[in-house]
Amino acid sequence: MTAPSDPYRSSQAHPPRRGPDPMGPAAAIEGAVGSGGPVDRAQQEAARRHLWLHFTRMSAYNEADVPVIERGEGQYVYDQRGKRYLDGLSGLFVSQIGHGRKEVAEAGARQAAELAYFPLWSYAHPRAVELAERLAVLAPGDLNRVFFTTSGSEAVESAWKLAKQYFKTTGQPGRYKVLSREIAYHGTSMGALAITGLPSIKEPFEPLTPGGVRIPNTNFYRAPGFIADDLAAFGLWAADEIERTILMEGPDSVAAVYLEPVQNSGGCFPPPPGYFARVREICDRYGVLLVSDEVICAFGRLGHYFGAQRYGYQPDIITFAKGVTSGYAPLGGMLASDRLMEPFSEGSATFLHGVTFAGHPVSSAVALANLDVFEKEDLLGNVRANEATFRATLEKLYDLPIVGDVRGDGYFYGIEMVKDKTTRETFSDEESERLLRGFLSQALFDAGLICRADDRGDPVIQLAPPLTCGPEQFTEMEQILRTVLTEAWSQL
Numbered sequence: 001m002t003a004p005s006d007p008y009r010s011s012q013a014h015p016p017r018r019g020p021d022p023m024g025p026a027a028a029i030e031g032a033v034g035s036g037g038p039v040d041r042a043q044q045e046a047a048r049r050h051l052w053l054h055f056t057r058m059s060a061y062n063e064a065d066v067p068v069i070e071r072g073e074g075q076y077v078y079d080q081r082g083k084r085y086l087d088g089l090s091g092l093f094v095s096q097i098g099h100g101r102k103e104v105a106e107a108g109a110r111q112a113a114e115l116a117y118f119p120l121w122s123y124a125h126p127r128a129v130e131l132a133e134r135l136a137v138l139a140p141g142d143l144n145r146v147f148f149t150t151s152g153s154e155a156v157e158s159a160w161k162l163a164k165q166y167f168k169t170t171g172q173p174g175r176y177k178v179l180s181r182e183i184a185y186h187g188t189s190m191g192a193l194a195i196t197g198l199p200s201i202k203e204p205f206e207p208l209t210p211g212g213v214r215i216p217n218t219n220f221y222r223a224p225g226f227i228a229d230d231l232a233a234f235g236l237w238a239a240d241e242i243e244r245t246i247l248m249e250g251p252d253s254v255a256a257v258y259l260e261p262v263q264n265s266g267g268c269f270p271p272p273p274g275y276f277a278r279v280r281e282i283c284d285r286y287g288v289l290l291v292s293d294e295v296i297c298a299f300g301r302l303g304h305y306f307g308a309q310r311y312g313y314q315p316d317i318i319t320f321a322k323g324v325t326s327g328y329a330p331l332g333g334m335l336a337s338d339r340l341m342e343p344f345s346e347g348s349a350t351f352l353h354g355v356t357f358a359g360h361p362v363s364s365a366v367a368l369a370n371l372d373v374f375e376k377e378d379l380l381g382n383v384r385a386n387e388a389t390f391r392a393t394l395e396k397l398y399d400l401p402i403v404g405d406v407r408g409d410g411y412f413y414g415i416e417m418v419k420d421k422t423t424r425e426t427f428s429d430e431e432s433e434r435l436l437r438g439f440l441s442q443a444l445f446d447a448g449l450i451c452r453a454d455d456r457g458d459p460v461i462q463l464a465p466p467l468t469c470g471p472e473q474f475t476e477m478e479q480i481l482r483t484v485l486t487e488a489w490s491q492l
């Protein structure tokens, strides 16, 4: 079966394999191979004829089979032939509690039977109230107000709209611009896309919403030469670039800075020490809102409910989605400080924004059940107890010539591949295409590991396993990666 092409790349996908799946280079790894039953031809035909996959070169499946994942259990998923895969990406940074949790599914079913739907336009329903209160307790500082959405893009978009209307309402109508980092991904709707820092996925949709401005990211492995040896100095430089950009754009025109606690796109860039403290100072100095985009980093990915708590900074808004339900139903939202709500709490003032399914009762019930699992099983504790072992296990891969950098925090890692470890020379576009799409994505999938081989920045493999994982799964990941990366190097 052909591996899925990467859901975020604009020019992804690898040459499809024809015919039955020849077990890949790591097929000998225990647990990688399932029953290998027959492929459902009618389903394949229907998928090819009618289903439009996201961010996917559909031509890759003109003849090759579409990968169909049929069920999940714990940290593993199974395709329609019964072959097992370790879900090293939690689906898409979503399945924090793992797959197949009956109690969470049942919470959704119970809610659907009681009240399947009612909007949050003028009305409330009990599960949205309970969830909002629970999130407000878990969130850092004065983030007390929850505005629900159905997705991360909507959350990002909502925070921008809130920032704009807030400033218009409070006598600063010129503030509309948003600063965000190079290569950072913040979603695909037109507003969120203007905040996203990936030129290749923006270009077909120009002109975008005006106001998106880029600032440097915190990729220390590729830090500019003059601070390449000093992590703390690099962090302060990257933060000061935000100030420089605010001054260049005109402070009165800047509404917000969007930052992920650990930037995903580009392959996991954690914040250098002192970075967020300096950013907070700068935002306060110029009256700019700090939006922590935690669509990936919240709900345990970094061993805390929110990434801002791990790095000790106080955002004005947190955007979230994905892990809030562990994917048992779709939900997103933003947590805003009381201060931002204040202008909308008197007279006829209204935040003029909403979506039909935001805070859906079933999704809210599922989110509450998901958080119950977090508490009962102390998943944050599990991440904190095991993260050093996860790091150490992945760092064993440094003995391979292709592994240049292993970076991340919590259960969130990127492994950057290089042509030359000493010079950090990266691959040409052609080599990258051959390596990632022509070989790695397929080989890792064949070997039973779902992760992402990505080249939105330099070529990286991204890992974000369910928070229930432990040393056994870390070793499984390391062994599959070792086998496949060794083979990749020999093919270069």
Ligand SMILES: Cc1ncc(COP(=O)(O)O)c(C=O)c1O
Pocket: 151, 152, 153, 154, 156, 185, 186, 187, 188, 260, 264, 293, 294, 295, 296, 321, 322, 332
């Ligand atoms: C940091 C970040 N923001 C926003 C989004 C968009 O979320 P969604 O795909 O739910 O719209 C994503 C998606 O991965 C993300 O990683």
